[in-house]
Amino acid sequence: MYDCGKIAIIGGGSWATAIAKIVVQHTHQLGWYMRREDRIDDFRRLGHNPAYLIGVHFDVNELSFSTDINKIVDTYDTLVFVTPSPYLKNHLKKLKTRIKDKFIITAIKGIVPDENLVCSEYFHQVYDVPYSNLACLGGPSHAEEVALERLSYLTVGCSDNEKAQAFADILTSDYIKTKTSSDVVGIEYASVLKNVYAIAAGICSGLKYGDNFQSVLMSNSIQEMSRFLRTVHPIDRNVDDSVYLGDLLVTGYSNFSRNRVFGTMIGKGYSVKSAQIEMEMIAEGFFGTKCMKEINRHCHVNMPILDAIYNILYERISPQVEIKLLTDSFR
Incomplete structure (x- = not known):
């Protein structure tokens, strides 16, 4: 041993x-x-x-x-x-x-x-x-x-x-x-992506979207995560396992989640900089969003949630506009 x-x-x-x-x-x-x-x-x-x-x-x-x-x-x-x-x-x-x-x-x-x-x-x-x-x-x-x-x-x-x-x-x-x-690489990528999706959940909360929509957002998030993981590290895995889906859910829903808190502030109208200053803690998803966007430029996976959060955080597109476009793509 x-x-x-x-x-x-x-x-x-x-x-x-x-x-x-x-x-x-x-x-x-x-x-x-x-x-x-x-x-x-x-x-x-x-x-x-x-x-x-x-x-x-x-x-x-x-x-x-x-x-x-x-x-x-x-x-x-x-x-x-x-x-x-x-x-x-x-x-x-x-x-x-x-x-x-x-x-x-x-x-x-x-x-x-x-x-x-x-x-x-x-x-x-x-x-x-x-x-x-x-x-x-x-x-x-x-x-x-x-x-x-x-x-x-x-x-x-x-x-x-x-x-x-x-x-x-x-x-x-x-x-x-x-x-x-x-599945070391899969777990690591899932850990990055769930922070991005938690920011999305926070933004939607700040915009007063309800629990009904949040559940659809999480459902689409795990599908998006699964598509990416199958592309970058195609092994036999079950994304319903707690290390993937469970981590996504707790980060997306919990008040302990600094990424969700950060997103909520953005949804309420804070600038990125003012939200970071007020939090006094690092929301990993902010950095992860940019890195994942750059990685996906080579992978070409369909990732509308990642794209929307990148546009809000880095292109300064209105959260109201970007999330409305995102909701129209969900089923």
Whole structure:
């Protein structure tokens, strides 16, 4: 049976904090890379992340913090990356230590800009990490509900099922159920697209479209996602599984969804910039929309929802006009 060895978290946000809570309850020892020394100092003093999920308390004696990513990579065997996708490259630029022999798990629900690659493909192409050492973490799981120990379901994707199962076993608890999958790329793309569709759901909510229409929007969203996944990664998958459809639904409907909140503000008349400033948190779907639009220029998949959200966010077309055109295309 594969042994994940010593595990470290790369990132300091809410999902990173939630994953750290799950893992350290099993391992009682965890490395943790955070960019800011003052944030680490406050964490040690307070016993919780000073900026995210402040109700989650840790035994800081079980945590080994560092602002030096090379020290973390040198010391730990399994690295769980949970940084916002637009900032991943800046963190990795500091690397002087090779990571190809590490077990890399990406819990980043976004695409690396410029290269327009999902994170596993980026690690493979740029850092020569073999696919057998690359995994992803997906599923309908808001960090806030994990923090409250509400029942959640996670999927660990990896081409090496033994490694996927080993990490799944570490995550499993009374409130976390797990399964494994070999569809790493599909899970990653689905994680990006569901954020785009959650922005769409938020915009429609801000425009006062009701629950009847929202259900049609979600139905069309899963069909659009399925078309794209069949094109870019044509394997046998069931998009009704929780890691695809379940993640889409919770992100599209939940008040914990920052992408839905961001979309709702746009629907109510906020500019993109003012919505981002007021939220004070990153809505991954904003960046994901642009990346997916650029990727689909080569894939030529029929994606009217993606196109509509791109037009609203980047071409400044009126949400009222764009969503009305979109509704006319639905059946």
